[in-house]
Amino acid sequence: MNKFKILSIFVIVMFLSSCGKSEQKQIQNSSDKTISNNAKDTCDSPDADIDCSFRDMPSDLTNIMIISGPGEPGEKLIITGNIFHSDSITPYKNVIIYAYHTDSTGHYSKKGDETGVRKWQGHLYGWCVTDSNGYYEIHTIKPGRYPSNDFPAHIHPVIKIPGEAKPFYINDFVFKDDSLVNEKYISSLQYPGGTGVVELKRSADGILLGQRNIILPD
Numbered sequence: 001m002n003k004f005k006i007l008s009i010f011v012i013v014m015f016l017s018s019c020g021k022s023e024q025k026q027i028q029n030s031s032d033k034t035i036s037n038n039a040k041d042t043c044d045s046p047d048a049d050i051d052c053s054f055r056d057m058p059s060d061l062t063n064i065m066i067i068s069g070p071g072e073p074g075e076k077l078i079i080t081g082n083i084f085h086s087d088s089i090t091p092y093k094n095v096i097i098y099a100y101h102t103d104s105t106g107h108y109s110k111k112g113d114e115t116g117v118r119k120w121q122g123h124l125y126g127w128c129v130t131d132s133n134g135y136y137e138i139h140t141i142k143p144g145r146y147p148s149n150d151f152p153a154h155i156h157p158v159i160k161i162p163g164e165a166k167p168f169y170i171n172d173f174v175f176k177d178d179s180l181v182n183e184k185y186i187s188s189l190q191y192p193g194g195t196g197v198v199e200l201k202r203s204a205d206g207i208l209l210g211q212r213n214i215i216l217p218d
Contacts, residue, residue, distance in 0.1 A: 074141030
């Protein structure tokens with residue numbers, strides 16, 4: 001066999017070997033993409049873990065939570081208050097509050113770009129962190145009752161205490177003038193933080209103002 005034939009065979013063998021490796025790599029890449037695409041987002045559920053409340057939380061929180069934008073339909077609402085340790089005196093600083101609620105029609109309405117648990121909680125949500133006095137503010141609109149009209153209008157709050165591994169719910173913010181905030185409702189409460197009943201007053205410029213002080217267990 002002359003040198004030309006040997007060289008030709010060598011080139012063919014190397015080409016086939018290269019094609020095989022390329023095909024194998026393409027199959028592997030395709031498999032990797034399939035695994036990635038099928039990876040389940042554990043926060044993409046209405047029953048997602050409570051930790052999902054803090055996904056995508058900004059790193060520059062202040063003690064003021066802005067939930068609704070200026071164009072959001074509904075009555076403007078500002079709730080202020082302080083969070084205290086269990087002695088009811090010592091301010092609880094650096095407590096993170098997450099809150100979400102329905103729109104003015106009682107729906108957890110979406111904007112279309114929600115991910116994870118926000119697909120169910122809607123676009124009206126936010127975070128804040130208490131200052132050295134335990135003070136916080138929530139700026140939003142007054143939520144509406146569910147269309148079923150069997151539960152008071154409310155704001156869901158989740159609390160994350162500094163140094164604690166697991167967040168927890170406190171009782172909802174509800175409104176004293178809501179006829180569904182009655183003895184039956186109060187007796188059904190199961191979380192800490194007081195009843196959550198907020199009395200609203202209207203300011204001169206038409207904004208609803210309320211206050212809720214919260215005492216947390218140590």
